[in-house]
Amino acid sequence: MTELASASKRPRPEFRNINALSDLPTYRLPPAGWVSILHRISGAIMFILMPFIIWMFDTSISSEISFAKFTSVFNVGVGFVPGWFFKLIALAIIWAYLHHFIAGMRHVWMDVNHAVSKEFGRSSAIVTLSLGTVLTLVLAAKLFGLY
Template sequence: MAESRTTPRPEFRNINALRDLPSYRLPAAGWVSILHRISGLLLFLLLPFIVWMFDASLSSELSFGVFASAFTAGIGFVPAWFVKLVVLALIWAFLHHLIAGLRHVYMDATHSVGKAFGKSSAVVTLVLSLGLTAALGAKLFGLY
């Protein structure tokens, strides 16, 4: 009988995060999945700020004035540019979470779990979420 000569598989016991992870190339679908989790966490953590913005914008004309002044004068010791930056992060988190969530629902409903569709839908998700964020961010910072 002939012996099978197979090369031994590499064995990874200790993965060094600083040395090994930067060289690992994550596919687009992996980035979308990780960013979907990050955007969900960001939306959850900033939920009190979202509720305050919603309440301040709808309660009365006076509270709307306070809400609007947060984008021009800031809130207390927090400057206006930082408030706009936080709102821009919320815009990105909402858009990315929404689009990636719709992608996941579509893939679950139609059983479209192929490698090609996963890559193309991930790229579309990233382009749409970043493009819409850039457009709304330009409006937020007064570029148009």
């Protein structure tokens, strides 16, 4: 009976509602949280830009003339939209695919090896973010003609 009495005297944790305007800007999301949110965003980007992806694939392989039109869209543009804008859209697709693929492989690795720990989650999230960023920058340099 004394154990129950002493257990009831411990202070209980206090829960409160958050104020989105004051609490959220100061909250620091861990790297695994960033990877999770960006994984969802990259999936949404790929889904939303699917018509552009299909257009690029179809135009690039249909014929030599359509491939010439395809390359002119990226070099010169169409109408009032400049070519660099289409390159930015293609770069968004490249980033979305790379991040989504790398984050997906991270999840598969964690599932297969039962590697669910705070340390592995943090380190693998940092690797995912940095690898996706580096690969995107390399492909961006190629897309914009730096090499």
